[in-house]
Amino acid sequence: MRVCIVGASGKLGKYMVRHALDRGYEVVGVCRSESVGKLQEFEGRMTVIPGRTNDPEVIGRAVAGCDGVLTVLVPWGIHGYSTGTAQAVLDHADPEARLIFSAGWHITRDGKDEYSWQLRWLVPILARLARIFRIFDIDDQVEACRRIFASDRRWTVVRGSDLEEGESQGLPLWSRHVGDPVLASNRTRRVDFALFMVDALTNDALVQEAPAIVGRQTPSARAHLDAAGGSAS
Numbered sequence: 001m002r003v004c005i006v007g008a009s010g011k012l013g014k015y016m017v018r019h020a021l022d023r024g025y026e027v028v029g030v031c032r033s034e035s036v037g038k039l040q041e042f043e044g045r046m047t048v049i050p051g052r053t054n055d056p057e058v059i060g061r062a063v064a065g066c067d068g069v070l071t072v073l074v075p076w077g078i079h080g081y082s083t084g085t086a087q088a089v090l091d092h093a094d095p096e097a098r099l100i101f102s103a104g105w106h107i108t109r110d111g112k113d114e115y116s117w118q119l120r121w122l123v124p125i126l127a128r129l130a131r132i133f134r135i136f137d138i139d140d141q142v143e144a145c146r147r148i149f150a151s152d153r154r155w156t157v158v159r160g161s162d163l164e165e166g167e168s169q170g171l172p173l174w175s176r177h178v179g180d181p182v183l184a185s186n187r188t189r190r191v192d193f194a195l196f197m198v199d200a201l202t203n204d205a206l207v208q209e210a211p212a213i214v215g216r217q218t219p220s221a222r223a224h225l226d227a228a229g230g231s232a233s
């Protein structure tokens with residue numbers, strides 16, 4: 001399988017590169033020119049295409065012939081970077097390619113997510129402050145996901161909970177809606193967020209789904225697994 005990782009030089013991107021190489025996939029990575037050095041450890045094992053991930057010409061070259069595209073929807077910047085990145089991937093990836101995008105729990109597909117008071121109140125305040133100080137624009141990722149949800153492509157939007165570093169705990173559990181008890185722990189190891197993204201390439205049950213994920217060894221996931229007799233995936 002040939003996969004393109006858009007945003008390969010970031011923390012999530014590098015974990016995805018490792019998982020994809022471990023699976024024997026051919027990997028093409030796109031990252032900003034100034035970040036190419038961050039991929040040095042993979043030299044000779046992947047192809048790197050330097051460029052802005054919202055540049056349609058760069059993305060067109062990178063995704064050509066790829067069976068899957070893993071895209072980090074960047075939370076930074078205020079110039080529609082995530083939206084431009086998502087649109088370029090939707091426009092240029094091969095018609096049958098699996099398209100996996102990263103986002104956070106704040107993205108809702110059908111409005112049926114139930115958020116804690118912290119998320120309901122703090123996210124809008126932080127979003128406003130971030131925009132005022134030109135740090136990030138949360139609406140950019142929202143617009144990127146709106147376009148993905150409206151597309152008839154074979155997409156999956158993986159919605160990460162709060163992230164932490166650490167050893168892998170295995171494939172995270174997921175639910176369609178934030179507020180489901182399985183997600184209550186709101187914590188996933190970044191390495192496992194990447195694992196879920198890469199695994200989704202070959203999981204057709206996730207086509208046109210927006211799974212919200214949680215770490216497999218968190219208390220809420222363990223309670224769910226115990227109740228299911230350890231059979232949940």
Ligand SMILES: NC(=O)c1ccc[n+]([C@@H]2O[C@H](COP(=O)([O-])OP(=O)(O)OC[C@H]3O[C@@H](n4cnc5c(N)ncnc54)[C@H](OP(=O)(O)O)[C@@H]3O)[C@@H](O)[C@H]2O)c1
Pocket residue numbers: 007008009010011012013031032034035038072073074075076077081102103104105159160161162163190
């Ligand atoms: N952090 C969390 O707690 C959290 C929680 C839930 C979901 N998520 C999701 O997880 C994904 C990865 O997030 P992360 O926090 O782990 O970050 P990350 O993997 O380090 O990714 C950050 C990305 O943003 C790029 N970037 C940084 N500054 C930029 C700028 N000014 N203009 C354009 N690109 C810029 C980086 O590229 P360079 O390598 O070129 O700098 C990198 O590709 C995102 O989709 C995020 O929404 C994160």
